[in-house]
Amino acid sequence: MKNxxxxxxxxxxxxxxxxxxxxxEGFCLEFFEWELFESEYVPDIDSFKxxxxxxxxxxxxxxxxxxxxxxxxxxxxxxxxxxxxxxxATSKVIWNLFKPTKPVFIKELNRLVVENQTLFPGAxxxxxxxxxxxxxxxxxxxxxxxxEKLNKLLSQVSxxxxxxxxxxxxxxxxxxxxxxxxxxxxxxxxxxxxxNFYKFILLDETNIDKFNLLLNVLYNNFKYENYSNIFSFxxxxxxxxx
Numbered sequence: 001m002k003n004x005x006x007x008x009x010x011x012x013x014x015x016x017x018x019x020x021x022x023x024x025e026g027f028c029l030e031f032f033e034w035e036l037f038e039s040e041y042v043p044d045i046d047s048f049k050x051x052x053x054x055x056x057x058x059x060x061x062x063x064x065x066x067x068x069x070x071x072x073x074x075x076x077x078x079x080x081x082x083x084x085x086x087x088x089a090t091s092k093v094i095w096n097l098f099k100p101t102k103p104v105f106i107k108e109l110n111r112l113v114v115e116n117q118t119l120f121p122g123a124x125x126x127x128x129x130x131x132x133x134x135x136x137x138x139x140x141x142x143x144x145x146x147x148e149k150l151n152k153l154l155s156q157v158s159x160x161x162x163x164x165x166x167x168x169x170x171x172x173x174x175x176x177x178x179x180x181x182x183x184x185x186x187x188x189x190x191x192x193x194x195x196n197f198y199k200f201i202l203l204d205e206t207n208i209d210k211f212n213l214l215l216n217v218l219y220n221n222f223k224y225e226n227y228s229n230i231f232s233f234x235x236x237x238x239x240x241x242x
Contacts, residue, residue, distance in 0.1 A: 053200045058090040060204045061183045088112045103150045114180035134219045164192040198241040
C-alpha cells in the first residue's frame with residue numbers, strides 16, 4: 001500500500017514535471033506541505049492546479065532574461081544559474097502560500113531570485129542608477145520608505161486584484177532591488193492573487209513584448225496616463241485558476 005509521500009511524489013511529477021530534461025525533476029526543488037491539500041484553504045480547488053500555475057507563470061518569467069524553456073534546452077552556466085534561482089524562489093512561494101506576505105519575505109524572495117548574480121541579493125537599492133534605454137536616473141528610496149509603502153499596501157483590510165498589481169508595479173517601476181525586480185514582483189503578485197482569488201498573472205511570448213514596451217514608456221515619462229496604461233494591461237492578464 002502506497003503511503004502519502006509516495007502518492008504525493010507521483011502526483012507532483014505528473015502535474016508539474018520540469019521541462020528541463022537534464023534535471024529530471026520538478027521545477028520546484030522542495031515538496032509542498034501535504035497538509036495544505038487537506039486543509040480548509042483550498043476548498044473545491046484542485047490544489048495541484050495552484051502549483052501548476054505558479055510553476056507555469058514562473059517559468060515564463062525567465063523570458064525577461066531571454067530564456068525560453070520550451071524552445072531551448074542548451075543553456076550556458078549563467079542561464080542555468082538563473083533557472084536554478086527561479087526554481088528555488090518558486091519553491092519558496094509555494095511553501096509560503098496562505099502565510100502573511102511581509103517586506104522581509106519579499107527581500108528573501110529577491111535574494112533567491114538573484115543569488116550569485118548580483119553583489120547585493122535581497123537588499124533594497126541604496127544608490128541611484130541608470131538603466132539602458134531610459135533617459136533618466138533612478139533615484140533610490142530609503143528602506144524605511146519602501147517598508148512603509150509595502151506595508152501600507154499589504155495591510156489593507158480587503159486585499160484586491162488592484163492591490164496586487166500596484167505592489168507589482170511599485171517594485172518594478174521604483175526598481176527597489178539592484179536586480180531581479182520584475183521576476184520578484186510577479187512572484188509576489190501571483191502569490192497574493194492565488195491566495196485570495198485563485199487567479200494569477202501569466203506573461204508569455206504573446207504579451208511580454210507589449211508589457212516591456214509599456215514599461216519603457218512609463219520609465220521615460222512617469223505620468224498618470226502611462227501608469228494607467230500598464231496597470232490596465234497587467235490587469236487584463238489576470239486569469240482565473242478555474
